[in-house]
Amino acid sequence: MKVLIWTQYFWPENFHINAVARSLRDQGIEVTVLTGKPNYPEGKIFDGYKALGIHHEQYSGFDVVRIPLWQRGKNSGKGMVLNYLSFIVSGYLCAPYALRGKKFDVIFVYGLSPLLQALPALYLSWLKRAPLVLWVQDLWPESLLATGFIKSKLILGLVKNAVKYIYYCSDSILVQCEGFRQSVELLTRKKNKIKYFPNSAEGHLANAVPLDLTGYLSKTIAKQFSIVFAGNIGAAQSCETIVEAARILKNHDAIKFYLVGSGRMDHEIAKLITDYDLDNIVMAGRVAHDQMPAIYESASVLLLTLKDQSALSATVPSKLQAYLSAKKPIIACCNGEAADIVKNANAGLTCSAGDAQALADAVIKLYTMTEENRLQLGQSAQQYFLKHFQLHTCTERLISHFNKILKEH
Helix, strand or coil: CEEEEECCCCCCCCCHHHHHHHHHHHCCCEEEEEECCCCCCCCCCCCCCCCCCCEEEEECCEEEEECCCCCCCCCCHHHHHHHHHHHHHHHHHCHHHHCCCCCCCEEEEEECCCHHHHHHHHHHHHHHCCCEEEEECCCCCHHHHHHCCCCCHHHHHHHHHHHHHHHHHCCEEEECCHHHHHHHHCCCCCHHHEEECCCCECCCCCCCCCCCCCCHHHHHHCCCEEEEEECCCCHHHCHHHHHHHHHHCCCCCCEEEEEECCCCCHHHHHHHHHHHCCCCEEEEECCCHHHHHHHHHHCCEEEEECCCCHHHHCCCCCHHHHHHHCCCCEEEECCCHHHHHHHHCCCEEEECCCCHHHHHHHHHHHHHCCHHHHHHHHHHHHHHHHHHCEHHHHHHHHHHHHHHHHHHC
16 A cells, blocks of 8 residues: 655654654555655754755655655744745645656645645645545644734634545545544534544553663753653743742752653743742753653653643643653643543642643642552553554554555445
């Protein structure tokens, strides 16, 4: 089977679709990836790439085709809009040429924001006579409202109509969590084409792979009771709640917070830390993907935070699956489905989104817990991951779904 993965973001950018592509390849699928020029999250085109031109390369034994893209810039609303629009325009103008002569059985769209990236993929689906499977990772236009990025009712209405069109034209719609189903159903008549397909993780630690814990950051994290937040530092992640919790726990010398990642809110979060004069919270910056297992292993607790927004309550960030696989206790400072997973897995503690005092209380509760009880929480997390989110098993399900769509098509 020949599958085209359509995604604005791909390696060397750190997204779950990288692992999915490799897993599809490992199970005998002939994979091609159509993507943009890497520039996330720093906002600058990575070294070795240029914004203009079509770029062909190999990654893990399959073809990656990169089309022109306007870099998003740092903390630039205008830059982000141009970044989104440029991939859409480039998808219409450049993708058919870049993929000329290639045939595909299925086009698989990794539907992160902006979901509008699927528009040119639909056009290519028509050109190639290949069914399109859309994997919804973010709800639009709800995500735009949740982050406050766009407030114009006119623009939000136009986006909503575009999303309706995308859902209507897609041959299949996969939602990464059940919390998305109702929102997607409201925008499409054919509810039977909506299926649940969760994010997964490679489960490095679940497979007992020996880890290199000699890196400076992982060694530093291991020195005290450490609360590690990993991933994007953006508006949706409510990292200001973490800073406030660190301020509440300022006098607990044995407890330290680490923010491992980067994003649009870097400057604001760093300013808060400086304004509060906190030395118990560290912004570690972006870390290579292959170093993350060692960082998870060094952490005492893994932390997930989201803003108190209905759209975010419906979502399950893909890093939660990686957290579960890491065999560590988890604090989920959020509402909705992600918190429910942590509860159902007996993987740690939960508290309401945006509640810094409750987050601080949860940290203290885990800190005073016996090592044996914390270990039990981590083991429960890993067992839940193995049962529900293991990458190989999820990929088998995805391939079966592709075959079903092909027969129907």
